[in-house]
Amino acid sequence: MATPRISAAFFCPRLSKPAATQHSTKRMKPSTIKLALIQQTAIQPDATNPTAMLDVQMSACREAAKAGCHLALLQELHNGPYFCQQEDPGLFDLAEPIPGPTSERLGQLAAELEMVIVASVFERRAAGLYHNTAVVLDADGRLAGTYRKMHIPDDPGFYEKFYFTPGDQDPARGLGLIPVDTAVGRLGVLVCWDQWFPEAARLMALAGAELLLYPTAIGWDPTDDAAEQQRQREAWITVQRGHAIANGLPLAACNRVGLESDPSRATAGIRFWGSSFICGPQGEILAQANVTEPETLIVELDLARAEQVRRIWPFLRDRRIDAYGDLLRRYRD
Amino acid sequence: MATPRISAAFFCPRLSKPAATQHSTKRMKPSTIKLALIQQTAIQPDATNPTAMLDVQMSACREAAKAGCHLALLQELHNGPYFCQQEDPGLFDLAEPIPGPTSERLGQLAAELEMVIVASVFERRAAGLYHNTAVVLDADGRLAGTYRKMHIPDDPGFYEKFYFTPGDQDPARGLGLIPVDTAVGRLGVLVCWDQWFPEAARLMALAGAELLLYPTAIGWDPTDDAAEQQRQREAWITVQRGHAIANGLPLAACNRVGLESDPSRATAGIRFWGSSFICGPQGEILAQANVTEPETLIVELDLARAEQVRRIWPFLRDRRIDAYGDLLRRYRD
Numbered sequence: 117m118a119t120p121r122i123s124a125a126f127f128c129p130r131l132s133k134p135a136a137t138q139h140s141t142k143r144m145k146p147s148t149i150k151l152a153l154i155q156q157t158a159i160q161p162d163a164t165n166p167t168a169m170l171d172v173q174m175s176a177c178r179e180a181a182k183a184g185c186h187l188a189l190l191q192e193l194h195n196g197p198y199f200c201q202q203e204d205p206g207l208f209d210l211a212e213p214i215p216g217p218t219s220e221r222l223g224q225l226a227a228e229l230e231m232v233i234v235a236s237v238f239e240r241r242a243a244g245l246y247h248n249t250a251v252v253l254d255a256d257g258r259l260a261g262t263y264r265k266m267h268i269p270d271d272p273g274f275y276e277k278f279y280f281t282p283g284d285q286d287p288a289r290g291l292g293l294i295p296v297d298t299a300v301g302r303l304g305v306l307v308c309w310d311q312w313f314p315e316a317a318r319l320m321a322l323a324g325a326e327l328l329l330y331p332t333a334i335g336w337d338p339t340d341d342a343a344e345q346q347r348q349r350e351a352w353i354t355v356q357r358g359h360a361i362a363n364g365l366p367l368a369a370c371n372r373v374g375l376e377s378d379p380s381r382a383t384a385g386i387r388f389w390g391s392s393f394i395c396g397p398q399g400e401i402l403a404q405a406n407v408t409e410p411e412t413l414i415v416e417l418d419l420a421r422a423e424q425v426r427r428i429w430p431f432l433r434d435r436r437i438d439a440y441g442d443l444l445r446r447y448r449d
Numbered sequence: 450m451a452t453p454r455i456s457a458a459f460f461c462p463r464l465s466k467p468a469a470t471q472h473s474t475k476r477m478k479p480s481t482i483k484l485a486l487i488q489q490t491a492i493q494p495d496a497t498n499p500t501a502m503l504d505v506q507m508s509a510c511r512e513a514a515k516a517g518c519h520l521a522l523l524q525e526l527h528n529g530p531y532f533c534q535q536e537d538p539g540l541f542d543l544a545e546p547i548p549g550p551t552s553e554r555l556g557q558l559a560a561e562l563e564m565v566i567v568a569s570v571f572e573r574r575a576a577g578l579y580h581n582t583a584v585v586l587d588a589d590g591r592l593a594g595t596y597r598k599m600h601i602p603d604d605p606g607f608y609e610k611f612y613f614t615p616g617d618q619d620p621a622r623g624l625g626l627i628p629v630d631t632a633v634g635r636l637g638v639l640v641c642w643d644q645w646f647p648e649a650a651r652l653m654a655l656a657g658a659e660l661l662l663y664p665t666a667i668g669w670d671p672t673d674d675a676a677e678q679q680r681q682r683e684a685w686i687t688v689q690r691g692h693a694i695a696n697g698l699p700l701a702a703c704n705r706v707g708l709e710s711d712p713s714r715a716t717a718g719i720r721f722w723g724s725s726f727i728c729g730p731q732g733e734i735l736a737q738a739n740v741t742e743p744e745t746l747i748v749e750l751d752l753a754r755a756e757q758v759r760r761i762w763p764f765l766r767d768r769r770i771d772a773y774g775d776l777l778r779r780y781r782d
Binding site: 266267268269271282285287292293309312313314315316318319322323324347348350351354355357358359361362398399400428429430431432434435436437438439440441442443444445446447448449 | 651691763
């Protein structure tokens with residue numbers, strides 16, 4: 117395996133029209149945070165070390181903490197290969213409860229490093245009931261919250277509807293499209309396919325999220341031509357930058373990287389395109405990882421900037437909530 | 450005034466995975482259309498020719514028809530300078546009824562050229578009740594429909610809340626966020642500030658729009674620095690490409706171009722940034738106009754491609770309409 121690269125960008129832009137006054141906020145939390153995205157290739161499971169891939173993620177978190185990071189975001193289902201390329205009931209053995217082995221190990225690490233860690237677990241909730249779940253470990257090691265993927269894809273090579281029950285929407289019980297409060301701020305954690313749905317990002321913003329985070333596993337079908345591959349990767353980046361803009365929020369997406377073959381040999385596998393990135397509240401790219409190799413991407417992010425951007429572009433002021441009723445319909449036919 | 454440039458792009462991409470079968474559609478309409486965006490600079494009103502700027506737009510439409518176009522999109526409030534840089538009750542004199550002089554002239558032109566024209570009118574609905582209204586003239590000259598801007602901005606230099614009442618949402622009476630059927634397809638016509646709201650684009654898509662169209666007037670504050678100007682223009686393009694992607698639809702935005710001074714001299718005016726563009730249903734830019742000069746941008750667009758893109762990325766299948774209720778709230782506090 118290639119040695120992971122570490123790339124850092126330091127970015128603290130100011131709008132040319134400064135806010136009139138800096139009001140104090142209720143919570144004592146930093147307005148500038150250093151964020152790390154851990155982009156990795158898959159490691160095949162090995163009986164001698166079944167947690168080899170989690171170990172790699174944890175090492176990368178330690179490196180990020182040494183570099184001064186306050187928050188680390190891991191890729192989707194980071195504990196092993198992307199297993200949804202085939203439908204195999206035996207693979208439900210990979211699932212684990214929450215709290216469970218992964219969340220506990222990462223919680224200990226978060227406490228040790230005093231760093232918030234956003235991770236991704238194949239969750240066993242009950243027999244026959246499994247979720248694709250993000251776990252948020254706070255800087256004191258506590259499980260600050262979870263988010264069960266709400267939008268589940270299913271297309272050739274990504275048979276997720278077989279494995280994952282869509283998350284419940286039940287905010288009164290802390291479930292669904294609601295952000296998680298942590299030491300570094302209120303995090304709007306979503307997962308992969310959610311990234312194509314403006315509704316998900318908007319609901320997080322309306323609930324006060326200060327940063328949108330997406331653990332992701334997306335890549336190319338190697339049989340697609342280069343032009344189609346380029347359109348797909350560019351669309352993936354663009355639609356998420358659009359959510360940042362529409363909501364005046366910074367956004368980070370952490371993706372897998374590298375080719376993972378299809379165990380069923382039905383397809384040519386998936387070439388995960390990396391390209392993990394962080395953008396600011398005007399959708400401006402602050403840093404972006406490469407398309408072929410593991411990389412830890414580090415950015416210093418000014419969470420207070422969103423306030424200034426939203427004063428210039430006050431979209432939340434002008435939403436026509438009286439006119440949006442049909443968003444709750446499948447189709448307006 | 451500079452001679453308008455005419456730029457043409459011919460683009461008919463195919464996804465690498467062709468749709469299995471081409472089903473016949475109910476309506477007899479072309480799947481490939483040639484679309485013209487008429488990007489213009491303002492002309493100051495002149496007593497000897499009060500419709501000089503409309504005349505320029507109409508000449509450009511004639512040129513586009515000669516080039517084989519089936520549809521022309523004009524910029525926002527194209528009949529004169531962007532008058533909302535100051536609040537002046539006398540400027541309500543600029544408004545006109547619909548049907549009225551502009552829609553009638555454009556209707557005659559549409560019939561003569563057998564071309565659909567999407568235009569933008571300062572509408573007088575009643576004394577003290579004015580709208581910023583798009584008019585859609587069908588290829589037979591008939592007024593196929595109107596759309597009254599639903600999201601109204603208001604910030605220094607863009608005092609639109611003074612002039613424009615937000616459009617009603619009343620689909621049963623043909624009002625609000627609903628598309629317009631024409632000879633070239635079902636058009637999701639929105640206006641300028643609407644372009645920042647994913648809700649508006651989504652509602653048009655859910656109502657069967659085949660193409661999203663935005664007459665626009667957006668530009669730079671000349672006192673902003675270059676980095677901020679670049680972020681703003683890029684954000685404007687990106688958020689709209691995001692709507693195209695999220696809805697699997699092509700999209701076109703036609704913007705003003707050139708500096709318009711502030712009659713009140715309170716500001717340095719607005720430098721409209723042109724950059725009119727057309728993108729496909731994966732958000733891929735098909736053609737883009739320049740940032741300083743008038744230009745007619747012509748693209749050949751395959752409306753049938755959206756069907757193929759939506760088969761690969763079936764976002765409409767996976768929307769969580771059970772979880773979107775809070776989109777109808779101002780804020781989730």
